[in-house]
Amino acid sequence: MNSLVLNNITKTFDKGSVLAVDNVSFSVKEGELFGLIGPDGAGKTTIFRILSTLMLPDKGNASVLGYDVVKDYKKIRNLVGYMPGRFSLYQDLSVKENLQFFATLFGKSIEKNYDIIKDIYEQIKPFSNRRAGKLSGGMKQKLALSCALIHKPKILFLDEPTTGVDVVSRFEFWEILKKLKSQGITILVSTAYMDEAMKCERIALIQKGKMLGLDTPQKIIESYPMKLYGAKADDIYSLLKDLRNYDQVESCYPFGEWLHVTIKNPNADGLEVLKTFPNSSTHQNLEVKIIEPGIEDNFIRLMNTSDNSRDNN
Amino acid sequence: MKKLRFLLEKEFKQIFRDKSIVAMIFVLPIMQLGILPIAMDFEVKQVNIVIIDNDHSPLSSKLINKIGASGYFKLLAYEPSFRQGLEYLKSSEADIVLEIPNSFEKNLIKENAAKVNLTVDAINGTKSSMGSSYLTSVIADFNNNIQIFQNKNIVQPVIINIENSTWFNPYANYSWFIVPGILAFLLTIFAGSISATNIVREKEMGTIEQINVSPIKKWQxxxxxxxxxxxMGMIILTIGLLVGIIFYKIRPIGSIPMMYALSGIYLIALLGFGLFIATISNNQLQAMFISFFFIMIFALMSGLFTSIESMPEWARIISHSLPITYFIKALRMIILKGSSFADIQYIFVILIGYAIGLNGLAILNYRKTT
Structure with missing residues (x-):
């Protein structure tokens, strides 16, 4: 059974001049941890705002737990926990008061629903009388999550929950999400960090409002259609320029200390091609190797092909 | 109902944690009402005058003495020539230059008429017109005395004697006029800007989204x-009334419950106005500027300082379309005149209309934007 269904959702801003979400369709199964992956400005937040009934789509329809986001918005609001990207709790109320406030908004009490937030809230409990504005970034995140969970939602929308949070807190946060998932809560989470994509059960890649691909992270990686090579040398910038000018090379982009390269001819031995390209002798300590593609490589590839097809049209 | 109670609890907590708002509630009425009306006084008390006496006669010095004794003028200097006297006017030290001509006494006695030259600095309109009219009346009074002094047979040409009696403000005290007005204005500033900025702040912080995704109703x-x-508006009103009683001895003559009822309705209207501003602005700066724009119009067009009847026709129309105009009028009527409900019934009706209209507009617009 699907907790969340989107059909051809389109949303524009400024009287249609800015296309934020372009004909997006996907569905999320009950109890699934689903990731929306894309850079800033891809349209992730707009999708969240439509699903949490804050915004009306221009075209298409969507349903949350079987309720239509336009017609049954009142029912959805009782069942959904939404945590916006920006920390938006009352900075001048204490941790406890914030939690109490959001519990009361939904007509619930902290005591009754304490079990669901226990693991998270225990960590910030020592600061329960501190003003929310004076918490650290990671603690604010935990408080915001507690507030989004206190009414026991069936589905949780998390818009870039880990942006601006340190590595340790990010790791902890994903551990918490796994636990929540095991309690049967459906989670839709967005992130711009590719490493976090691996922690989702299924992901949708989004760029400029368009969906580029949707599958499990593993399948998306496996779907990479060609061999990927890595190359590096002392002067990495001139190597990048040389390889991009070489007609055998299909694509080449920097990735950490390596350049990721694909070759046009699928039958050629890429390692040999890269070692013997015309200017190769001018590069000191040239190294080449075969590389396992990651989500990011797929993303860049899908992004380029969608850009090309758009240009060709 | 439980939700509403909790919303109120949260709002009061936030208000009392914001030290600047708490200070405003108490300091605003005490400072503004306690100090400003004393400074804001159209009565001109000290007109600086320079005198050029070309006559040097007993009569001219008598006139000068009389001017000095009137209490309104400060004799800045005696100068030998008009040109030197004019220098004081140019440097803004003096407000009026009085020149007594050469044969002042002679002409007065011989021809029963003499001329003096009055030169007035008109930059400060009120001071110059009040000053010159004071001086004219001092000279007129002097004229009368001259005739008595000369022991002539006086034939009084005018037999109608006008006696003034000032009602409702027996000492024609300016502060009595202005204090109820400023109190009304304070409530306007407070209610018109605080609801606007507070709700826009929730927009800015993003907390309004959290509330919008919850099942809470808009009216709640x-x-x-x-x-x-x-x-809080009612608290400000109370403090303001106390300041009026303690500082200015303005004890409201009319019904106090009626005054509170009227103010309560007015506050609802103005809070609705602030709410409307909140729905059309995206940040606190915008909300502040929009509410200041209107508050400025309120201050100048409401008859707070000036009389509405002397405004040009178009301005009178604007004035009569502002709720504050009616509120100031009613507040003055209740506090100073002790007007009854029948006298201000129509103002109640108008203000209730504004309260419904402005809040309705705000709620309609609030729905549209979210």
């Missing part, structure tokens, strides 16, 4: 905002 949210500000 709005009431949760308006009630605390309404209560």
């Amino acid at each position: 949210f709005l009431l949760g905002k308006l009630i605390p500000f309404w209560v």
Whole structure:
């Protein structure tokens, strides 16, 4: 059974001049941890705002737990926990008061629903009388999550929950999400960090409002259609320029200390091609190797092909 | 109901944690009402005058003495020539230059008429016109005495004697006029800007989204905002009335419950106005500027300082379309005149209309934007 269904959702801003979400369709199964992956400005937040009934789509329809986001918005609001990207709790109320406030908004009490937030809230409990504005970034995140969970939602929308949070807190946060998932809560989470994509059960890649691909992270990686090579040398910038000018090379982009390269001819031995390209002798300590593609490589590839097809049209 | 109670609790907590707002509630009425009306006085008390006496006669020095004794003028200098006297006017030290001509006494006695030259600095319109009219009346009075002094047979040409009696403000005290007006204005500033900025702040912080995704109803949210500000407005009104009694001895003559009822309705209207501003602005700066734009119009067009009847026709129309105009009028009537409900019934009706209209507009617009 699907907790969340989107059909051809389109949303524009400024009287249609800015296309934020372009004909997006996907569905999320009950109890699934689903990731929306894309850079800033891809349209992730707009999708969240439509699903949490804050915004009306221009075209298409969507349903949350079987309720239509336009017609049954009142029912959805009782069942959904939404945590916006920006920390938006009352900075001048204490941790406890914030939690109490959001519990009361939904007509619930902290005591009754304490079990669901226990693991998270225990960590910030020592600061329960501190003003929310004076918490650290990671603690604010935990408080915001507690507030989004206190009414026991069936589905949780998390818009870039880990942006601006340190590595340790990010790791902890994903551990918490796994636990929540095991309690049967459906989670839709967005992130711009590719490493976090691996922690989702299924992901949708989004760029400029368009969906580029949707599958499990593993399948998306496996779907990479060609061999990927890595190359590096002392002067990495001139190597990048040389390889991009070489007609055998299909694509080449920097990735950490390596350049990721694909070759046009699928039958050629890429390692040999890269070692013997015309200017190769001018590069000191040239190294080449075969590389396992990651989500990011797929993303860049899908992004380029969608850009090309758009240009060709 | 439990939700509303909790919203109120949260709002009061936030208000009392914000030290600057608490200070405003108490300092605003005490400072503004306690100090400003004393400074704001159209009565001109000290007119600086320079005198050029070309006559040097007993009569001219008598006139000068009389001017000095009137209490309104400060004799700045005696100068030998008009040109030197004019220098004081140019440097803004003096407000009036009085020149007594050469044969002042001679002409007065011989021809029963003499001329003096009055030169007035008209940059400060009020001071110059009040000053010159004081001086004219001093000279006129002097004229009368001259005739008595000369022991001539006086034939009084005018037999109608006008006696003034000032009602409702027996000493024609300016502060009596202005204090109820400023009190009305304070409530306007407070209610018009605080509801606007407070709700826009929730927009800015993003907390309004959290509330919008919750099942809470719009009227619950709005009431949760308006009630605390309404209560604070009533506190300001009370403090303001106490300041009036303690500082200026202005004891309201009319019915106090009626005054509170009227103010309560007015506050609802103005809070609705602030709410409307909040729905059309995206940040606190915008909200502040828009509310200041209107508050400025309120201050100048409401008859707070000036009389509406002497405004040009178009300005009178604007004035009569502002709720504050009616509120100031009613407040003055109740406090100073002790007007009854029948006298200000129509103002109640108008203000209730504004309260419904402005809040309705705000709620309609609030729905549209979210």
